[in-house]
Amino acid sequence: MHSAVLHFFDYVNAIILVYFLVTNVVYTVLMVFSLYTVSMHAKSAAHGAYADLLESPVTPPVALIVPAHNEEDAIVQTVMSLLEIQYPEKEVIVVDDGSTDGTVDKLVQKFHLLRMDLIYRPQATCKPVFAFYFNPERPELILISKENGGKADALNAGINMARSPYFCTVDADSIIEPQALLRLMAPVVESTVNTIVSGGVVRIANGCTLRNGRIVDVNLPKTWLERCQVVEYIRTFLFGRPGWNFLNATFICSGAFCLLHRETVLEAGGFSRDTVTEDIDIIATLHRFCKKNHRQYRMVFTTDPICWTEAPHTVGMLARQRRRWQLGLMQTVMKHNDMIFSPRYGMMGLASMPFHAYVEALGCVIEAFGTILIPFTFLVGAMPFSLFLLLMFLAFGYGTLLSVGSVLLEETTLRRYPKVRDVLMLVLFAMIENVGYRQMVTLFRAQGVIQYFTGLNKWELVVHKGFESRVLVEDEV
Template sequence: MLNSIWHYLLYFFGTAVFIYMGVVMLFYFIMFLISAVQLRRQYQLNDEEPYEDLLNVSYTTPLSILVPAYNEEKGIIGSVRSLLSIEYPEYEVIVINDGSSDATMQQLIKEFQLKKVNRVIRQQLQTKEINALYQSELYEYLYVVDKENGGKSDALNAGINISHYPYFCSIDGDSVLERDAFLKVMKPIIDSNGDVIASGGSVRIANGCQIENGAVVSVGLAREPIVVMQVIEYLRAFLMGRIGLSRHNLLLIVSGAFGVFSKRWVIEAGGYSKTVGEDMELVVRLHRLLKDRKEKKQIVYIADPVCWTEAPDEMKYLSRQRNRWHRGLFDSLWKHKKMMFNPKYGSIGMVSMPYFFFIELLGPLMELFGYLFIVISLIVGGIYLEFAYLLFMMMVIYGSLYSMAAVLLEEWSLRKFPKVQDIFVLFFFSLTESFWYRPLTVIWRCHGFIDVLRKKTGWGDMQRKGVSQ
């Protein structure tokens, strides 16, 4: 009797994982086709679009660039330098020192000759107390806010309160932008005459690149395998995921490392909330606000504008990052669970929210069940062996071949990697993904579920080595 129950349960879980993986693979195949067509179309247009017109001040919308910084002494100077030299006609840079315990503030004061300024700050969003506001004597459009520690969302809200312009961009303190990135990411906002209220660009891994004076001089790959795998992972997430979702206004994530937002709509939505996934939660809340008010606005993703950021190069820091991302995903979906399968929210409620729940959130659990089924089948043997081999092949296709497809999209369109050997390295590591890297990310993300049950809310310590010098 017990033996029959055991075999029934094994068959049930194996079949469930098999069907789940089949549906996910079909979904990603459709996403790949949509992304390939859209990316190629954007790439062909980018060669012809007159971005030079956007350099005209009378034509371009001014922009506030917000840089939340907490213990970023190793990368903050290079990041700010890159922002001071971007191609954009009218903008301001606001660095928010969120109670750093290292020399972040001292370095900023010394490097940019900051002086205190007296100014009444309109508290449109509630934040921790601001100790002082500084302005650079070298660059009049550079401001630095020194405030009590309140977390990234609190720092961004403080920056929004201080900003002068109708649109703002959030940039991580360890990031470096390509010089024309803002021209490209702002173009859909300007062209839409207000219909696009948020726009996000691609984020790439800076490790292995040569960066001088806040600018990427040459693009390369790091030597560490886990960093190379993150390069592939970012290509897959941005080029295959977000392009397809953006095409139908289904995007629920604009990366906190590089995203432009309408200040008016963000303030009406209540600003950034205190959560480990503040970037996604804000976008979901904006969609919810727009649907409640029956506003036909868009949130889009543009592949070409690139922001280069430092990636963890040690397992313990990478595991903390993926754990935090998954907790942030759960938090965002849980806070807005009433949108799920709710026709009131249109395609966001009926397609996008279920996608992020069933594929992004539950995906690691289903993959973990798949790995356990394969191991148990190898032990039990019999009829389950062929089932296990088939499931393993599906997981290889899902984990490795789709990553290779993302590398192919990169080489076919954007071509950010000039060295042929780098493309070969990316293809090789894509093939190995299912055998070591993907199981690790599954474990890290599943641990995020455990931490959700434990009600863990912290970010965890992250190491910065300063690639943006």
């Protein structure tokens, strides 16, 4: 019996070891590609003719769609930041998704909106729309009020109302840098094939100071939880996504800030309501649609268009967010599981989908299991010290290397944290987030997987503090 248990531990430990080795090898490859693409982009962006793009009548109009549900604390700042964005022709469409707070009232008061009965053609399916608010003196802003149906549903309502060939999804608790939309559009304009998705970077605004819808002072947040998330976001957006984009296998573009081709999205059926992460699902849906219809298309990810968003400030809220993300990831990979290892989808099918399905979606269970089992087997004497050290190294040491490397990449390319103290703090948290924080997030993710298999497919609401506490001056519009 005792030897059978030991054999079982050996077997499980080997699986965990292989998992960590494979994951770290893939991350290393992605890191190399990302280092190359991010640094090259940073160099070429220095001579990027964004002013030309701003003045050019050839730059396509964009609709910025902001789904909002109970966002009264952040919505005004977000809309102000969107109205201030440097872009030749844009429409800002706020979709109030059945809020029960003062979201609509705040917008109506701030922007002097009037209720109107406008034409609305529901091409993408969504819940009924109650009212439209518009101000003829501010024709670029429209507020739609509709029955609660979730984020995907609200986005579909926004697409139905949009008139521009491209739309950009923006979270209601996000602040977009003034040139970010131009930077997001630049690869679209420069592309010789139809660019259907252009994604940008999301950063954490906790700790930053806002004025008139703009981030005026970038600071690190005060709590360890938020700081760990800052490092995590930097690592994800600078090391993961550019790497996949280099391989032409983009799997995720954050819905907080993502540009999409309206007609292609409508042809593909709009945002699907059968997953809780519509932003992951839409990318796989578009890949599938374009490949099936033999369309020439491109998806790009660029690192300098930056959107600042609020991160959860308590462990409870973080748990809710990560469970939802993991649940959405599981739903998406299972929904599109025929793409896994399918050569028809190129690198997307052969590399990106399998990695996201087996490592990102299901791997967290192995990781969570390993987090508990490795120390246990070591303590009961079922694991040699050296193997224990190797696993610990793979779990923590290598992670540290990746995190510190991403901070280094941030420092050499984007440099959004001007204070030396903040950079040192980032390095410190890049090292310590691997011990404790990462394991905690892994457990939340594993819970998300369990939720999927137990059928608890619900959207867990994350409550934010809102921007209003960090606003310096709010000018009259």
